Amino acid sequence: MLTLKFIQEHKTEVVERLKKKNFDASEIVEKILSLNEKRRNLLKASESSQAEMNSLSKEIGALYRSGKADEANKAKAKTAELKNTIKELNADLDTVEKELHEELVLLPNLPHDSVPEGRTAEDNEVVKQGGEIPALDNSAVPHWDLIKKYDLIDFDLGIKITGAGFPVYKGKGAKLQRALINFFLDEAEKAGFKEVLPPLMVNEDSGFGTGQLPDKEGQMYHVTADNLYLIPTAEVPVTNLYRDMIVKASDFPIKNCAYSACFRREAGSWGKDVRGLNRLHQFDKVEIVQITHPDISYRALEEMVAHVQTLVEKLELPWRILKLCGGDMSFTSALTYDFEVYSAAQERWLEVSSVSNFENYQSNRLKLRFKEDGEKQTQLAHTLNGSALALPRIVAALLENNQTPEGIKIPEVLVPYTGFDIIN
RNA sequence: GGAGAGGUGGGUGAGUGGCUUAAACCACCGGUUUGCUAAACCGGCGUACGGGUAACUCUGUACCGGGGGUUCGAAUCCCCCCCUCUCCGCCA
Numbered sequence: 001m002l003t004l005k006f007i008q009e010h011k012t013e014v015v016e017r018l019k020k021k022n023f024d025a026s027e028i029v030e031k032i033l034s035l036n037e038k039r040r041n042l043l044k045a046s047e048s049s050q051a052e053m054n055s056l057s058k059e060i061g062a063l064y065r066s067g068k069a070d071e072a073n074k075a076k077a078k079t080a081e082l083k084n085t086i087k088e089l090n091a092d093l094d095t096v097e098k099e100l101h102e103e104l105v106l107l108p109n110l111p112h113d114s115v116p117e118g119r120t121a122e123d124n125e126v127v128k129q130g131g132e133i134p135a136l137d138n139s140a141v142p143h144w145d146l147i148k149k150y151d152l153i154d155f156d157l158g159i160k161i162t163g164a165g166f167p168v169y170k171g172k173g174a175k176l177q178r179a180l181i182n183f184f185l186d187e188a189e190k191a192g193f194k195e196v197l198p199p200l201m202v203n204e205d206s207g208f209g210t211g212q213l214p215d216k217e218g219q220m221y222h223v224t225a226d227n228l229y230l231i232p233t234a235e236v237p238v239t240n241l242y243r244d245m246i247v248k249a250s251d252f253p254i255k256n257c258a259y260s261a262c263f264r265r266e267a268g269s270w271g272k273d274v275r276g277l278n279r280l281h282q283f284d285k286v287e288i289v290q291i292t293h294p295d296i297s298y299r300a301l302e303e304m305v306a307h308v309q310t311l312v313e314k315l316e317l318p319w320r321i322l323k324l325c326g327g328d329m330s331f332t333s334a335l336t337y338d339f340e341v342y343s344a345a346q347e348r349w350l351e352v353s354s355v356s357n358f359e360n361y362q363s364n365r366l367k368l369r370f371k372e373d374g375e376k377q378t379q380l381a382h383t384l385n386g387s388a389l390a391l392p393r394i395v396a397a398l399l400e401n402n403q404t405p406e407g408i409k410i411p412e413v414l415v416p417y418t419g420f421d422i423i424n
Numbered sequence: 425g426g427a428g429a430g431g432u433g434g435g436u437g438a439g440u441g442g443c444u445u446a447a448a449c450c451a452c453c454g455g456u457u458u459g460c461u462a463a464a465c466c467g468g469c470g471u472a473c474g475g476g477u478a479a480c481u482c483u484g485u486a487c488c489g490g491g492g493g494u495u496c497g498a499a500u501c502c503c504c505c506c507c508u509c510u511c512c513g514c515c516a
Contacts, residue, residue: 043474047485054485057497061442064496072496079496246434246471369471374453378471 020326118325131318144276165281179417184286193257198237297382355386
């Protein structure tokens, strides 16, 4: 959520910048400003009445103590009206504050100045590219066939015990999962991210803190009996570790990485995009999260992007980095880079990571603040996160790109983790 | 699942209706003293939203798990909810 203060001070800027996200903010901003004016007036009136009440009460107490009951009773009579006034003012204030909040959460985060104009994924800007797209021979098949051929993942068994989108990994397929998770965690740790292993379910407050609730409620599995949500990404529990906190500027940067299973209902998805490993209800991912000083959050973003780049390079996959255009960015992000790897048999790019700077948009909800050393004033921290990496599409690309007549070759860097160098 | 105890500032913890402006201690920060460390002493030490100001100082209101109620006045009394801990049961 944008801060009220910022909207007040940068009214036209907010409207202008949100145009890039194809969002017309002018009406909402006007409404916010007028509601805030209302709020301030009500607040002033309420507070001065309360101040009056407080001093009257004090007097009454003093009168009783000095035995002047008559005068005390007289003073009491005066409080009745005041009490009513306060009640009414506070009720109005409450209403206005709720309305104001409802409007505030409608505004998306402002896109960074460098975000390209555009409406759809077509308009995303390729900023960097590397690796070589392998030339597969005619016998090459997509990963869902390879998976069957080598008995790596069983979708039908998953359907039997749970449902579509919950694959069962088997044998070398299962080992490959473990290998990738450990590889990603080790690499993240080398890059300075401290590992945490968070719960896979979170409460409502956490869902709200990172912005999944209330807007994207339908995308999460909801355990209604206990009112808990299965996490769609480790970003949720890990970022919420710092909810409602005031940290010291000297604690920055706070860097965490976490492996977790991720659960997504993917309501409304269909078609060829969901074939094989392309889209699942449950999948594994290593996430990196960073909380920084606002002055250096964009440097932190570049570092995180560089880290992800080393991962796809070490896995010897053809990769490219996209800077998302305004229209394709998420509601909460200020700048997002997507990583894609080329899946040679499907002949398409697959998104495997999304790295974003949220600036203070998330921390305003989370109430994640910091203080400069020696300063009394609190400021909102900047939060960032990124996948490093999500497994299924990496597996899809690895299988497809590395298929040979003899079997599927495992990238060198993974061999110490898998314990085998070929799947055959 | 059953029974009990409890939720007060960063932590421990006092506080049964107005001498509370939430004590005290610890931690933390600043200062004095000191050969260094330690200690002692002095001072400071919450958050949010307002008002005021050139700025600092200043000032108002709210906040003792959350919500409601009683009262001139609530951390304190009443009601509802949430959470935590202990014991028992079940269990990897």
